[in-house]
Amino acid sequence: MNGIHKETKAKLEQKLAQLVARVEEIDADLSDEPDDDWQDRATDVEGDEALSSIGNATNEEIKQIRHALHLIETGKYGVCTRCGAAIAKERLEAVPYAATCMSCK
Numbered sequence: 001m002n003g004i005h006k007e008t009k010a011k012l013e014q015k016l017a018q019l020v021a022r023v024e025e026i027d028a029d030l031s032d033e034p035d036d037d038w039q040d041r042a043t044d045v046e047g048d049e050a051l052s053s054i055g056n057a058t059n060e061e062i063k064q065i066r067h068a069l070h071l072i073e074t075g076k077y078g079v080c081t082r083c084g085a086a087i088a089k090e091r092l093e094a095v096p097y098a099a100t101c102m103s104c105k
Helices: 004-031 039-073 089-096
Strands: none
Touching: 004 039
């Protein structure tokens, strides 16, 4: 693993820890007891739907980061998982967990 990959791995691990903490907070918020007042409950349901959507997106990002970390460990990071071409450095800088090149995106 070269220096760039070590740096990328550290950044991805840090981002992963932040996202896992966020999901734990969302799960805790979603498990709160519902309010007895129907108006408050309606607002809570709306908020829960938004939190659930954020949680789903966060879980997807976690999955992508874990996959990128696996690719780093196996020496396949930076190689498009679809066509096998190198992923542009600029793309990896913008989206460090990108698994595909721009052509296959």
